[in-house]
Structure formats: structure tokens, C-alpha cells
Amino acid sequence: METKAAENATPARHIRDELTAEGALAASARMQVTRIGVDTYQESVVYLHRDSIACKSIGFDALARVVVRHGTRSIVATLNVISGDWLGTGAAGLSEAAWHRLGAHQGDHVTLAHSSPAESASDLRGKVYGHRLVRAQCQGLLQDAIDGRLSDIEIAAFVTACTSAEFDLAESVALTEAMVAVGEQLHWPSKIVLDKHSVGGLPGNRTTPIIVAIVAAAGGLIPKTSSRAITSPAGTADTMATMTKVDLDLRAMRRVVEREGGCIVWGGAVSLSPADDVLIRVERSLDFDSDVQLIASVLSKKKAAGATHVVLDVPVGPTAKVRTPEAAAALGKRLLDVAAAIDLSVVVQISDGRQPVGRGIGPALEAWEVLRVLRNTEDAAVNLRNHALDLAGRVLEFDPSVLAGTGRSKAEGLLQSGAAWRKFQSICEAQGAFHEPPVAAQRFTIVSGTSGVVTDIDNRKLAKVAKLAGAPRDASAGLVLHAPLEKHIVAGEPLLTLHAESEGELRYARDYFESHPQIIRMDNDS
């Protein structure tokens, strides 16, 4: 069907002569882009004044998705309509995420248009309606999430669908493979590339630096990428950052590993699992802790880092991420099934998750714990040392020349002899330089008002105390626990010492601890 202007045409007629159809649309929504400094996390948001030509003429709907074009680049953003006078009618304000994705300069001209839904959105709908997702569909959804073509609402629907009980093993494998496929992938010139991972939820538990040092000292290849804290008081990358440089790019990381056999760098800088970063923030916001997401997240990161053999530490305890032995068994089975499907050799090791591992909680306080173990000092935390040796022993046994059951004593020998400590220093030097962690300006020790035996520790609330003290933003902040499980405490003896950079933060942490007596529960002496 062709169309042409009718002879009875009124005012619109002469307009046709000025502009083509496309030109008309483009001109209608031509605006000056401005950075307004709103952190909406990773969602791209565009702010337009209610009275702007783009808003009025295109007739945006609620929660509309808009294409913002700048030269050959374009992004998709969610629209927020402004009625305040802080944004001009000729301006298109961008959130930080949108600003960085578009890469324009202040005042550049951009054009705006309605966005058609992302292609992957129909796969998402299909999944919700009961179809199975295959790998290519997962990959399309993840790529659109990374590129900002899916809104947070769409990502929430995707995460919900993946969390649902019906998400089967084949889909779990498809999702994990897709997460690898949408990021960078490292390859190493060795048949055995080692790695370890703790499922988390436990404060302290900073075994990674110790394990990498031991394994690399034994001659193993262990190119470790770690994360920064998202909701915890410290990630391994935060702790390492108090002693050396961790934001290495891929080339620098490769150089360190080639020289030292191991590294401990921040995974965020090498972009190994960009999809995980996008999904995790929505998952946390929903407090969804599904096995599917956890497995896809963990195994995709290991696969992307080029690992072939991985030890997975699964702490189990009432306030750890995995709360019961049954849950650990179910998670372990699915982990091994997916790992086998993507050709990863995985050993799952269940550990005690009833209390923190080590006494320090917070980036630098955990670094001090690590150093005490590596330096074999008398005050090294016994449970951190033992747990690190258990895991390092299992990693060493992936080497066919290490007999089963002998890994732990080999690991202990390397720690005891100082070889692990020397290797740790060499790795830090290779990454930049080694320096001692910082110490907080303010401290406050809370003592017990009663005498008794410690029976329960709430890991989650204890972590919150450390966060209120400033961790991980202030590297020196956090707390040191003096009252582990089963210890007998006499009234007046210390329960914990808070570390902070400011009096205010010390106070918040203390107020919170004192108003939550269940954080450390005691069976009082009668």
C-alpha cells in the first residue's frame, strides 16, 4: 500500500516539503545532553522536563524506555519526567550509568525516540509463561542486561524466573555458559589451573590470600580474581587493597601470574563476569539467594578466569549463607552437576559456618589476620589458619603427583617454613608493592556485663556492626571479636573492639550492638 497526501490537506502539507519522515522525528526530539550526577546504580535513566518538546510531542508513557542517540552511539534509558525548574526544557539529563554508557560531552546534541522492547524481552516472557530457556536466549538476555537495554524491572523479572523452583539443570547449565560467553575469558598455558572460592555469608574467613600464597609456593598455577564487598564489610579484593595494588588490567594480571604462578586481583577490573555484576544488585535487593544464581555466578567466574580445578568452600551455619547440612547437600549436588557439564573439576568442602573465621572483620583488620597467619606469629587465629590449610591441602591434591590425604601436611610445611609468606610478598611486589595495612584512628572496646559461655553468634548482625563502623569504605574500620563460641567470658572482659575513622561511626556501631543483645548470646553462669 502506498500513501500520498490528499488534495484537501490542511496545514501539514507544506511541512512535508521541509522534512522527511525520519528527519521530522529526529528533529522533534533533539536535545542538549547534561550530566546531572544521579547515581541510579546501573540503570540508565534519562530525565526530561514535562514541558520539553520530547515529552510533549512523543507522548511518553509511564516507565517508558527511550533511545538516546549521540552520533553513532546509542543507549536505552528509562524516562523520569521532571516538573521542577532545575532542568531546562531543552535538556536531556542523564544518570551516571547512562552518562558513562553514552560517552557524550556536556551540551552535546542528542536525539531521543521511543525504544522498541529489547528482542530478549520476548524470551523473558516465554520463560515466565512456562517455556524453557536455552543458552542463546540466556546469552541474549544477559547481553541486553549488560548493555542497559533491559530495565531494572525486566531484570527483576528475569532474576525471579531464574530463581523459580522449575528452573531445571539444563537451564542452570545454559545460564552459566551464557554468563561465561558474555564476558572476557582467560586462557593459561597449563593443563591444571587452580582456584578456590568460598560461598560467603561468613565475616572474616579471609583464607584466599593464604591459600594462593601456599599453592603458588608449591608451584601451582592459581590466577585468582576476587570481588569487592557488595553488602559485606569486606571482600577479598578490599582486604588485598590494603596491602598492594589490586586493580590490574588483564595484561598486568597475566604478567604477575607468569612470574609468580599466582595473583590476587580485583575481578571487577578485568571484566570477567560483567553479567553477574548487573544481576547481583537486583538479586540482593530482592534478597533472593537461589542455588541457580549462586552456581551460575560462582562457576562462570571460575570458568572465565580460565580455572580447570576448583575447591569450593561451603560454610554451613544458622546465620551463614547456607544454613543447614541438607541445603548444603542440595547445593553441592547441583554445583557438581553444572560443573561437570561445563567441564570444570570441582571439589565441594563443607565447613563450620557458625561464627566468623579469624577475629578481624573489615578490610585491614582481616589483612592483619592474614599476615599473622603467613608470618606464623603466636597470636595468629587458629581457626583461620586451620581452615586455610584444609582448603589449600585440597587444592594441592589436584596435582596428580600429590597423594590424596597428603595435601594438608604439604600446605602446612610451606606455611611453617616461611615459603608461603615469601611468595605472598613476591606476589604483592609483582602487583605493585607490599605495604602494611592501615590502623584505625578511633577504637572502643565493649565489655560483657555478665559472666557465661558464648553459645551463639549472629554473623549477619555482627557484619552490620562492622559496616556501621565504616567498613569497607574506610579500610581500617570494622571490629575484632574477642568472644568466640564456647569461650567462657567473665563480666568486665571484652566482647569486641570497634575500629573506626570517626567518633560518629564508632557510636553508630556501638549503639547498634548494644541494642541487639542477640548478636553474641551467652549461657550465663548461675
Added chain:
Amino acid sequence: METKAAENATPARHIRDELTAEGALAASARMQVTRIGVDTYQESVVYLHRDSIACKSIGFDALARVVVRHGTRSIVATLNVISGDWLGTGAAGLSEAAWHRLGAHQGDHVTLAHSSPAESASDLRGKVYGHRLVRAQCQGLLQDAIDGRLSDIEIAAFVTACTSAEFDLAESVALTEAMVAVGEQLHWPSKIVLDKHSVGGLPGNRTTPIIVAIVAAAGGLIPKTSSRAITSPAGTADTMATMTKVDLDLRAMRRVVEREGGCIVWGGAVSLSPADDVLIRVERSLDFDSDVQLIASVLSKKKAAGATHVVLDVPVGPTAKVRTPEAAAALGKRLLDVAAAIDLSVVVQISDGRQPVGRGIGPALEAWEVLRVLRNTEDAAVNLRNHALDLAGRVLEFDPSVLAGTGRSKAEGLLQSGAAWRKFQSICEAQGAFHEPPVAAQRFTIVSGTSGVVTDIDNRKLAKVAKLAGAPRDASAGLVLHAPLEKHIVAGEPLLTLHAESEGELRYARDYFESHPQIIRMDNDS
């Protein structure tokens, strides 16, 4: 366990004397509230500067939920962190939704604190993990959604879970009952309270005013609430608003119904289904069209309006909401099952949804169509007249004194005699006053470039043309279709006439139509 300050306490000690634990937290996050005029739709968002004491000291996480307290009132809002200089460090900026919910004045002091997750969030997680939702849980989730205690991300997860194929009949009933329970409910002094509803997706199809007029003229009780357009070019309330007042409160609505036996008011003003308003915008954004949501939305509104007997019009066509007879049958069955469970008598009537009903699309253009039918003018649209009579006939047959099969002729008699037209005018007078609909300032007729028979009409894209012309924002805007299915068009004959208030909008609508030749498909003469 009690705690007390240790003797070795450093700076924090004297602070304890100044402030109680609670006071310290409250003071820390005391800010001046400011309305910044950002329309985030219904989500409450609070904007804090990165360097504000609230942001720095409480250590907000990504996508944090924050409680904002003002006197005895409080709201929960999603945090956006500002690094731009347009918001001061002592200010807490509120989105429009947050501003209206909190009810504070510019510059009032508010306190901010972390929000614990809404209680219903754990029911939501349970549902996603595979449990069944019962009515009390649905009600908790809906109430939290209405009150802004659930974030858009949580609402998206809820909508996704409800859309999933496993959502069973009992849950569908529970959700529908909960939607009634969280809103107002009307009661009428009559055993038979009539209503009708069209499932939508079809432009035009403005049968409601005609049916209400006929049924009320017959002595039936039909207190009709209608919606405004969300993504369509016009809702019944938009069309009625071009002829009378529609935003009546409950008392005014009751007075009209008592006097006239019927009304046609805007449901949004009487707050009959507040949960639906909150969910629908997320559903639209996800483009989820599940039977569960549709049924809960439609039946809860009817139940809340006090209806006992309802005719549901389900247009079926490739670009209607319901696309196949099979889908219509499945929807019809679930509709009847849920209706029976909540004690509503429902008749489902399948109709032709292949093309618009009536020729006008847009609030006033549809009002003119309605008036032509009511006034029995020669140019009244035959399909609109017939469709309205079919439905009115079914409604009339709910009266036990009307024999099955005689409703339609009774309806036709009331229309033909002018009784329906007089009743319509009386209803409009009772609602405020009757006035003629407006006429657009600009028009443009698009003619066919070829000759042939019209074979297909894309309802959705045709609706978009009307929206680009300015509907429903400009009541007079939209289009008139001259080329219904099966009509033979000679080259140069009109296909449609665009109506708009500005040349620009006329141009957008025309550009879009001309670049989408599939909107009106023709089998060209050979």
C-alpha cells in the same frame, strides 16, 4: 547479655552522655525535605547528596530502601545518590510519589534510617521458591505495594510470580479477593447490580456509555466505573470527560446512581482498586498479559463496585488483547471459575476483534461516535451500534423478567425510541452537565495510493498513530478510520483522517503511518 562501656574506652565515652542510642541515630540522619519534581511514576525515591551525613554515616547500599519520617508519618523510599551540585548536603529530595505520600512541607525536617524489608517480602520469596500464596499473603503484598513499602523491583518479582504458569486457580481467587479487600467496596440496595466490561486491546469499541444509557433507561441498576487510558489512545473515562464531569467522589457517584439508576464515572477518583493501579504499570512495562492478572484486575473492580451480574466482552483478533479462539476459551473458563468463587454472576461474550469498533479513535472522536448512535443519526457506525446492542441485550437478560433471547430487541427499542439518549443526557446532567465534545484544530486526510480491498488492520499500530496525534492528552486528537475490513478502496480515496491540536503532532502521526504500510493492508486490484 548486658553490655557496658569498658574503662579503657576512648573518645566515644562522653558521647554516650549526650545522646541516647536512638537519639544518635535519629540526629545523624536529620535532613530538610525538598520537593524536586521528579516523576518516577508511583515509586517513592529519595535523593541524597553523596556527601550528606545520612549517606556517609549510615553507609547506604546499592538500591537501598530508606525510611523517611516526618512527625508521626513515614514512607519507605528507594535511595538515589546525587553527586551533582543541584542538591545540597543537608537536603533530602523527594520524588513526586514520595512527596505526596509523606505530606510534608518544603523545608520540614525529616529523619532517615535504613528500612528493614517489608514483611510481605518473605511471602514473595516463598512464592518464588515454589510455595502457594494464600489470601492473607496476597493482601499483605498488595497493601505494601500500595503503601510504597515494596520497591518497583519487588513489585516486578511479584508480578512475574503471579504470571507464572504454576499460579493455580486457588491463588487466582486469593489474589482477586485480596485486590477487593485492600480497596473501598460499594454496596447498593438492590439484589441485581449490573455491569459490563470489555477486555480491551481494541481501539474505539466505546460501547459502555450506550449500554449504561440503555440499561438505566430499562430500569436496571448499573453504577459503572471506568478507567482512563494507560497505553491506549482513550479510556471510557477519557471519552466521558469530553461530555461531562467524571471525577466524582463516592458520595456524588451514589447520588447520581440513586437518581438515574446508572453513572459512568472515573474509577480512579473513587479508589476502588488501588492495588491494580500500582501493579498495572509494572505489568505494562514488562508487557505481561497473563490471564491471572487480567482476571484479578477485572473481577476485583467489578466486585469492589458492588456489581452482582456482569457481561464480559472479549474481542478476539490477531492484534487484539486475546488473539485466538483457544486463548479466549481458556481465559473464559478461568474467568468463570474465579467469578463463581467470589460470588459474581458472569457471562462471557466473544466478539470480533479484528478491527476497531466504530470509526473514531481518541477521546472526543469516540464520544462523537457514541452520540451518533444514541441520537440515531444516519451516519452512526453500524458495528458500534450492533455491538452495544448485543451486550446491552445480555445485560438486560440478567433481569429474571426478561426472557432469554429478547434482551437485544428490548435494547434496540430503548435506543430507537430515544429513551436511551434521554437517559444518557440525564446521567450527564446528574454528574455535572452535558456538553458536546471538542473538535481538533488541525486535520489531515491520508488517501490510498492504490486500489484494492482492505484485508488486515493492525489495531495496535493504529492506536499508536492516534497517540502520536496527541490522544488521549489532547481530548480532541486521534483519527477517523475510513477503510474498514473488506471495503474496496479506489486510489485517491481516504484511508483515515488525523485530528490533532498542533501541526507537529499531525506530522508525527502521519510520518509513523506512512512508514508502517502494514497498518492497513490491502489486496490490490490486479
